[in-house]
Amino acid sequence: MFPRPFDYARPDSVDEALAALAANPGARPLAGGQSLVPMMSLGLAAPDLLVDLARLPLAGSENGGGSVRLGALTRHRELERSAELAARAPLASEAARFIGNPRVRNRGTLGGSLSHADPASELGTVALAYGGQAVIAGAGGERTVDLDEFFAGFFETAVGAGELLTAVELDVPGAGSGHGFHEVAGRADDFATAAAAAVLTLDGTGAACATVRLALAGVGDRPLRVEAGEAVCAGAAIDAPLLGRLADAVADAVSPEDDAFISAGYRKRVAGACAARAVESAWTRAREAA
Amino acid sequence: MEVGFTLNGKARRLDVPAHWTLLRMLRDIAGSTDVKHGCGEGVCGACAVLVDGVAMNSCSVLAPQVDGATVETVGGLAAGGKLHPLQAEMVMRGGVQCGFCTPGMVLSALEAVRIGAAGSDEEIRHSLAGNLCRCTGYGKIVDAVAAYRDGEAPDDVPADAGEHEHRPEGGGSAASPGVGVGH
Ligand code: FES
Ligand code: FES
Numbered sequence: 005m006f007p008r009p010f011d012y013a014r015p016d017s018v019d020e021a022l023a024a025l026a027a028n029p030g031a032r033p034l035a036g037g038q039s040l041v042p043m044m045s046l047g048l049a050a051p052d053l054l055v056d057l058a059r060l061p062l063a064g065s066e067n068g069g070g071s072v073r074l075g076a077l078t079r080h081r082e083l084e085r086s087a088e089l090a091a092r093a094p095l096a097s098e099a100a101r102f103i104g105n106p107r108v109r110n111r112g113t114l115g116g117s118l119s120h121a122d123p124a125s126e127l128g129t130v131a132l133a134y135g136g137q138a139v140i141a142g143a144g145g146e147r148t149v150d151l152d153e154f155f156a157g158f159f160e161t162a163v164g165a166g167e168l169l170t171a172v173e174l175d176v177p178g179a180g181s182g183h184g185f186h187e188v189a190g191r192a193d194d195f196a197t198a199a200a201a202a203v204l205t206l207d208g209t210g211a212a213c214a215t216v217r218l219a220l221a222g223v224g225d226r227p228l229r230v231e232a233g234e235a236v237c238a239g240a241a242i243d244a245p246l247l248g249r250l251a252d253a254v255a256d257a258v259s260p261e262d263d264a265f266i267s268a269g270y271r272k273r274v275a276g277a278c279a280a281r282a283v284e285s286a287w288t289r290a291r292e293a294a
Numbered sequence: 295m296e297v298g299f300t301l302n303g304k305a306r307r308l309d310v311p312a313h314w315t316l317l318r319m320l321r322d323i324a325g326s327t328d329v330k331h332g333c334g335e336g337v338c339g340a341c342a343v344l345v346d347g348v349a350m351n352s353c354s355v356l357a358p359q360v361d362g363a364t365v366e367t368v369g370g371l372a373a374g375g376k377l378h379p380l381q382a383e384m385v386m387r388g389g390v391q392c393g394f395c396t397p398g399m400v401l402s403a404l405e406a407v408r409i410g411a412a413g414s415d416e417e418i419r420h421s422l423a424g425n426l427c428r429c430t431g432y433g434k435i436v437d438a439v440a441a442y443r444d445g446e447a448p449d450d451v452p453a454d455a456g457e458h459e460h461r462p463e464g465g466g467s468a469a470s471p472g473v474g475v476g477h
Contacts (some may be wrong), residue, residue, distance in 0.1 A: 012313075041315065
């Protein structure tokens with residue numbers, strides 16, 4: 005019930021961190037540690053070297069060119085409680101309060117959560133529902149990866165060996181748009197049975213939805229967009245019958261597996277309901293703001 | 295490696311293996327057995343401490359990560375032989391039974407009240423999510439936090455109030471219910 009021994013480094017710069025990661029294939033970066041440290045205690049992870057990112061200047065946020073840049077070390081608690089961040093990326097703020105529990109949110113970070121890529125990650129749905137870019141640093145400098153390409157598989161991302169996610173740039177739409185998030189979990193701080201995030205943009209008339217980006221967590225090997233659900237909404241006014249069709253389309257499109265507590269069929273239905281509620285609140289907010 | 299930090303107001307410098315958790319360092323070297331080892335995997339909240347005023351699960355923090363920080367445990371709350379007002383409310387309102395969850399519960403609740411995340415019973419419950427209690431059913435804990443928030447705490451509850459409160463008439467020898475007492 006305690007981590008196995010490892011070496012520990014606490015670099016002062018991104019370059020030093022990258023060098024330490026590149027020099028040791030058994031190295032893992034440590035951000036908030038709220039997944040990694042328990043995994044080490046459980047024997048599920050046993051890195052040779054932990055590269056503690058605490059001293060790197062990767063917190064903070066800024067607006068620029070239609071996107072909102074959030075540093076990788078932005079803590080969940082800041083997303084949840086900072087009025088400034090809630091104004092900049094309201095979906096991130098709304099989703100953050102569903103992550104773990106307050107102690108976990110006090111330490112856990114955006115970059116750590118996205119890099120860990122838990123299939124039930126709330127922030128994974130936020131990244132996909134907004135869309136945008138992941139900023140990844142490596143020996144050759146920085147590169148960006150479309151957030152749609154970021155999650156590569158079960159606990160796998162586009163971040164390669166020796167690389168670090170340093171920021172995300174979210175395409176947060178302005179006027180005429182709205183966001184919604186809905187999660188169902190067995191207990192308050194449990195992993196999501198299913199969670200859905202939606203970002204909806206109204207068309208020119210303001211009476212119908214132009215596009216929706218809809219992302220689900222807990223129902224696959226990674227957080228994922230559900231385009232079959234987005235297609236149901238595109239060009240339509242959102243009403244109760246449409247939300248019913250949306251729920252069915254999402255339930256059909258996702259393929260969760262049975263686990264010890266929850267059947268795949270139940271999870272599909274919960275996923276559909278979460279999607280419908282997320283889109284409904286995105287629609288309501290977009291219309292109210294218009 | 296050397297970890298220098300302030301523990302309940304006292305400067306400490308401890309030699310600890312880098313792979314030790316903060317929980318292990320506090321209990322096994324620093325003598326803070328008021329910090330409880332429950333699950334050891336970040337789900338029960340019994341090990342919560344304040345690091346630079348922020349509540350966290352000490353089993354999910356590595357000892358080197360508090361180098362230079364200020365750590366407060368429940369044992370640092372009572373002062374001058376008097377329980378902290380929230381501790382007093384917990385004792386008086388029956389929010390303490392076996393007491394194992396209490397250190398983490400109290401610190402989590404203190405943070406919640408301080409940052410304004412305890413405005414209603416629902417908010418208190420949201421803020422205490424992840425602090426598991428197997429005894430009380432939570433209702434009395436929520437009541438105690440609400441009363442503390444509202445400043446209803448009785449002033450002079452002695453630090454051993456819990457013992458008197460729970461000891462059967464006639465002087466049973468039951469141990470104290472384990473509210474952390476200053477040392
Ligand atoms: S012992 Fe740390 S959360 Fe349970
Ligand atoms: S009083 Fe026993 S676990 Fe809470």
